[in-house]
Amino acid sequence: MGSLSYVLSVAVLAALVTGGACIAKVPPGPNITTKYDTRWLPAKATWYGKATGAGPKDNGGACGIKDVNLPPYLGMTACGNIPIFKDGKGCGSCYEVKCQKPVPCADKPITIFVTDKNYEPIAPYHFDLSGHAFGLMALPGKDQALRSVGELELQFRRVRCKYPPGTKITFHVEKGSNPNYLAILVKFVSDDGDIVQVDIQEKQSPAWKPMTQSWGAVWRWDGAIPIKGPFSLRLTSESGKKLVAQDVIPAAWKADTVYPSNIQF
Numbered sequence: 001m002g003s004l005s006y007v008l009s010v011a012v013l014a015a016l017v018t019g020g021a022c023i024a025k026v027p028p029g030p031n032i033t034t035k036y037d038t039r040w041l042p043a044k045a046t047w048y049g050k051a052t053g054a055g056p057k058d059n060g061g062a063c064g065i066k067d068v069n070l071p072p073y074l075g076m077t078a079c080g081n082i083p084i085f086k087d088g089k090g091c092g093s094c095y096e097v098k099c100q101k102p103v104p105c106a107d108k109p110i111t112i113f114v115t116d117k118n119y120e121p122i123a124p125y126h127f128d129l130s131g132h133a134f135g136l137m138a139l140p141g142k143d144q145a146l147r148s149v150g151e152l153e154l155q156f157r158r159v160r161c162k163y164p165p166g167t168k169i170t171f172h173v174e175k176g177s178n179p180n181y182l183a184i185l186v187k188f189v190s191d192d193g194d195i196v197q198v199d200i201q202e203k204q205s206p207a208w209k210p211m212t213q214s215w216g217a218v219w220r221w222d223g224a225i226p227i228k229g230p231f232s233l234r235l236t237s238e239s240g241k242k243l244v245a246q247d248v249i250p251a252a253w254k255a256d257t258v259y260p261s262n263i264q265f
C-alpha cells in the first residue's frame with residue numbers, strides 16, 4: 001500500500017471511530033488587522049507554563065522576544081494562532097481578552113501582547129495565554145480556580161499597544177550577526193505593536209536597503225559587501241506609519257547587544 005493511501009485509510013478509520021470530529025485541522029479565521037473596531041470576537045483560550053509566570057517560553061518563543069516575564073511585558077503575553085501571529089508579523093500586537101463563563105471569570109478585559117505562536121489551534125482564533133495572564137481574567141482570588149478550568153471561551157478585540165511612559169522602541173542585534181549578516185530584533189513598539197517592514201541605512205550612504213523578515217520579530221540584512229555602521233533603521237508599522245531611528249546602531253556595534261532608540265510610535 002502506498003503511503004498516501006495508507007494515510008487516507010488511517011484518516012478514514014479515525015473519522016469512523018470519532019464520528020469525524022477533530023480530524024480536520026481547525027481552519028483559521030481571517031487575519032486580524034489594525035481596524036481597531038470595538039466588536040468582540042469569539043476565541044478559545046488555554047494557558048501554558050507556570051501558574052505565576054510566562055513559563056518555559058520565557059526565553060524567546062516564535063517571536064524571539066526574551067524575558068517576557070520581566071517589565072514591560074510582566075508575563076502579560078500569549079501565543080496566537082495563524083490570523084493573530086501572522087507569520088511573525090503579528091509579534092508585539094495587543095489584544096484585550098475577557099471571559100464570561102465559567103463562574104471564576106470576571107468578564108473584565110485584560111490586555112496581552114502576542115509574543116509567540118500557537119501551533120495547535122483548537123478554534124479559528126485561539127490564544128494560549130501565560131498562566132499569569134489567564135489567571136488575571138478571573139474574579140479576585142479565583143485565578144487558580146480559573147486555571148484549573150484549563151480551556152474556555154474567550155472574547156477578544158485588537159487594541160493599540162500602550163507601554164509604560166518613556167518606553168522607547170528597542171533593538172537587539174542578535175547573536176551571530178556580522179557585517180555580512182545582520183539580524184535585528186525589534187521590540188517595545190507602541191500603537192500597532194507590530195512591524196511589517198524594516199529598512200537599514202548606512203551613515204555613509206543615502207540609500208535605504210530593505211531588510212528581510214527572518215522570523216518572528218527578527219529582521220535581517222545579508223549581502224556579499226560588508227555593511228558599515230553607524231546605521232539608521234526605518235520601521236513601518238502594520239497600519240503604514242513610518243519612523244526612523246537615526247544612527248541607532250553605532251559603528252562599533254556588537255552582536256548579542258541591546259540598542260535602545262529614542263523613538264516611539
Ligand SMILES: *[C@@H]1O[C@H](CO)[C@@H](O)[C@H](O)[C@H]1NC(C)=O
Binds near residue numbers: 086
Ligand atoms: C495573513 O497574514 C499573513 C502574514 O502576514 C499573510 O501572509 C497572509 O497573506 C494574510 N492573509 C490574508 C487573507 O490577508
